[in-house]
Amino acid sequence: MNDSQIVQLYWDRDERAIPATDEVYGAYCYTIAHNILQSPQDSEECVNDTYLHTWNAIPPQRPRSLSAFLGRITRNLALKVFHRDRAQKRGGAGLDLVYEELSECISSREQVEQALEERELTAALNDFLAALPLKKRKLFVRRYWYADSISDIAARMDMSESSVSVALHRLRQDLRAFLAERGFAV
Amino acid sequence: MNVQQLFEAIGSIDDRFIDEAASDAIPHLKWKIAAVAAAAAAVITGTVLYSNAMLNRPTSTPQDLSAPIITVAPNDPTETAQPGADPSSPVYITPEQGGDQTTSPAQPTPNQPYNPGVSGWGSAGLPGLPGSGGSGSGIPGSGMGIPLPGIGGWNGSGGSDPGTVTTPAPTSTPTARIHYIGRYSHSAAGDFLIFCEPHGVPVLTKNITGQIVDGHYAATVYGFPFGQSRYVELQVYDDGSYDLSVS
Numbered sequence: 001m002n003d004s005q006i007v008q009l010y011w012d013r014d015e016r017a018i019p020a021t022d023e024v025y026g027a028y029c030y031t032i033a034h035n036i037l038q039s040p041q042d043s044e045e046c047v048n049d050t051y052l053h054t055w056n057a058i059p060p061q062r063p064r065s066l067s068a069f070l071g072r073i074t075r076n077l078a079l080k081v082f083h084r085d086r087a088q089k090r091g092g093a094g095l096d097l098v099y100e101e102l103s104e105c106i107s108s109r110e111q112v113e114q115a116l117e118e119r120e121l122t123a124a125l126n127d128f129l130a131a132l133p134l135k136k137r138k139l140f141v142r143r144y145w146y147a148d149s150i151s152d153i154a155a156r157m158d159m160s161e162s163s164v165s166v167a168l169h170r171l172r173q174d175l176r177a178f179l180a181e182r183g184f185a186v
Numbered sequence: 187m188n189v190q191q192l193f194e195a196i197g198s199i200d201d202r203f204i205d206e207a208a209s210d211a212i213p214h215l216k217w218k219i220a221a222v223a224a225a226a227a228a229v230i231t232g233t234v235l236y237s238n239a240m241l242n243r244p245t246s247t248p249q250d251l252s253a254p255i256i257t258v259a260p261n262d263p264t265e266t267a268q269p270g271a272d273p274s275s276p277v278y279i280t281p282e283q284g285g286d287q288t289t290s291p292a293q294p295t296p297n298q299p300y301n302p303g304v305s306g307w308g309s310a311g312l313p314g315l316p317g318s319g320g321s322g323s324g325i326p327g328s329g330m331g332i333p334l335p336g337i338g339g340w341n342g343s344g345g346s347d348p349g350t351v352t353t354p355a356p357t358s359t360p361t362a363r364i365h366y367i368g369r370y371s372h373s374a375a376g377d378f379l380i381f382c383e384p385h386g387v388p389v390l391t392k393n394i395t396g397q398i399v400d401g402h403y404a405a406t407v408y409g410f411p412f413g414q415s416r417y418v419e420l421q422v423y424d425d426g427s428y429d430l431s432v433s
Contacts, residue, residue, distance in 0.1 A: 068201035121195040141207035
């Protein structure tokens with residue numbers, strides 16, 4: 001079943017939309033959740049919640065890319081669980097590393113620039129990514145969108161782990177410079 | 187800007203970058219997909235069996251016990267097998283269908299969800315050779331052929347499966363189909379989705395409250411310790427009664 005057929009099931013309020021989504025995108029969503037949460041149980045729950053949110057969101061929405069739509073919901077839900085867990089001092093250690101690395105791109109983890117609109121920041125990130133070569137772009141997105149581990153990225157892109165680490169380090173430096181150039185306080 | 191804002195802003199990047207990064211084969215992901223697929227298959231199978239059981243619908247069809255599996259006709263059905271008979275001279279046997287056809291397969295009883303077993307069939311030994319006897323197998327029953335010197339063994343008897351009762355017999359015909367039996371945590375979003383037919387069946391327990399909305403049952407689960415999860419199963423009957431278990 002293709003994406004448009006699955007989306008149509010949601011629009012028809014056809015309950016087969018849920019198992020169809022699970023069949024095509026269950027593993028995809030689970031991987032995203034697991035990369036952030038590092039917990040099979042929490043990840044499974046996160047995927048179930050993704051289906052519920054999708055059921056409630058379509059209609060009225062009709063996503064252009066169902067995979068990105070589902071992945072974004074999963075990621076956001078996983079982040080909520082992650083922050084809840086971190087507040088309770090348990091679990092979710094995987095994302096701490098990602099946060100630590102990204103902190104190099106800004107001046108302080110605690111500093112909050114209220115004036116920054118997330119939309120502007122996202123637009124800048126889109127420009128930054130669009131200017132990157134394909135391989136570097138995938139590298140960045142796999143690490144900082146999918147929260148893949150360094151070893152997973154190395155295996156996926158046929159690189160050594162040290163090469164991945166070095167490449168990501170340079171990308172973070174480039175992003176920091178790019179954001180500074182765009183007027184963001186970093 | 188803090189790092190959480192930056193990470194969340196990255197979460198809003200253009201769809202094409204997300205799809206692009208997910209487009210190629212992922213060796214490390216394969217095992218994850220396999221693991222998840224296996225888990226999902228287990229859940230789906232369980233759900234389907236459960237639904238079929240609720241509908242009192244067998245999930246397999248018994249074999250036709252009247253059909254012989256070997257059609258070699260006997261030269262003389264009364265012929266007595268001789269030890270050491272010449273293998274080159276044909277000796278015919280009548281294949282015997284094994285199994286007790288009065289008990290295989292077991293039949294479901296009314297209002298008792300049942301999965302009938304599959305009858306096993308034996309196979310005949312080779313004519314003219316000391317027969318070792320065929321063996322039949324069922325799930326999980328099994329039969330054993332009778333070794334007869336000089337001629338092929340008898341066909342093994344078919345096994346039979348007494349079947350497995352998958353749920354207690356309901357007091358009335360179930361009309362709800364369970365489409366979601368899964369883990370639910372109190373600490374999650376606070377909604378639980380169960381598709382339910384017919385619409386409008388009220389469900390209320392000490393742990394779950396909710397209502398039918400647009401054909402699905404939306405419920406909120408209360409009373410669980412923070413972070414703990416539960417499996418929720420809902421079964422609704424045509425007389426309006428229901429079984430809702432939270433384990």
